[in-house]
Amino acid sequence: MIENEELSDEEIVEKVRTSDKNLYTIIIKRYEDKLIRYANNLIKDKNKAKDVVQESFIKAFIDLNNFDIKKKFSSWIYRIVHNEVINIIKKYKKETSLQEDWDFESEENIEENFEINEIKEKVEKCLENISFIYSEPISLYYIDEKSYEEISYILKIPMGTVATRINRAKKIMKKICQKN
């Protein structure tokens, strides 16, 4: 198992599919922390977040043959967690402002005064005050360090919309979180 830990996600997935199911443990270990934090940022309930991640790993295993190894496994597993979170939100009908699906035009100058590191520290604290539609892309961008392209894949929205939502989220954060 140790020598396999050096392999990329995609190489491990290929081995899980063809020869050794137990290597899936490495995948779980690599992602569970990040995914629990990601899910928790969205649903604000650690127990539910753990359930979501566990269910996502199970679904990912069942559909593993549908994963294209030319693509990034990390985006694929985040996508599954995103879908599970949406299902949980629908199931528990939590007040998460999902109806707030309007987007603002991008205003590049707004975040000029914000240093990336400063934002990164504040993002996690501020996420609770931001509606789901904005907290998710900004959490993926700053906390999980995903690119716009990866976020676009995870959320299944165009890259332009990702950029717009992140800029809007920064604007909201500037308003709300600077007060705190």
Next chain:
Amino acid sequence: MSEELKNITNRVMGQINEGKIKMKPKIYFVIGSIFTFLGLVSSIIVSTFLIGLIRFSLRSNGRMAQYKFDQLLSNFPWWTAVLAILSLIIGIWLIRKYDFSYKIKSIVIISAFILSILLAGYVTDKIGLNDTLLFHNGPMKGMMQNYIRGGELQNNIYKK
């Protein structure tokens, strides 16, 4: 690794090793892709021909059809309109299943799909493909001839 994370790993791996969860075979997804593709193609063909058929039925009511509103309403094959809309909805739903679709705004995909179908339906009718396939040949020949005859009969009743 913390205890709770060990639990997630153990629970998932336990279910895998006990055979409670199994990987779906590759063929399952291949068949799924084939059916999605066939479904999409069928929905495009059905909606294109139905749009053509709607134009065809409008023409079959005569040059002044648009002015003979009652006649048009009673003669019009409403099932084609319902089926055309249904095929369009199925087509849009299937196109959203494709990986590229999220990169384009939904409104653009939906508008482009509907416009292409309307255009294809118009062209199909204009070049007479519908007449050839539906009226003179093909599986719908009998039904279409009955429909036209029914329309003519009704027109004669109105004239009297």
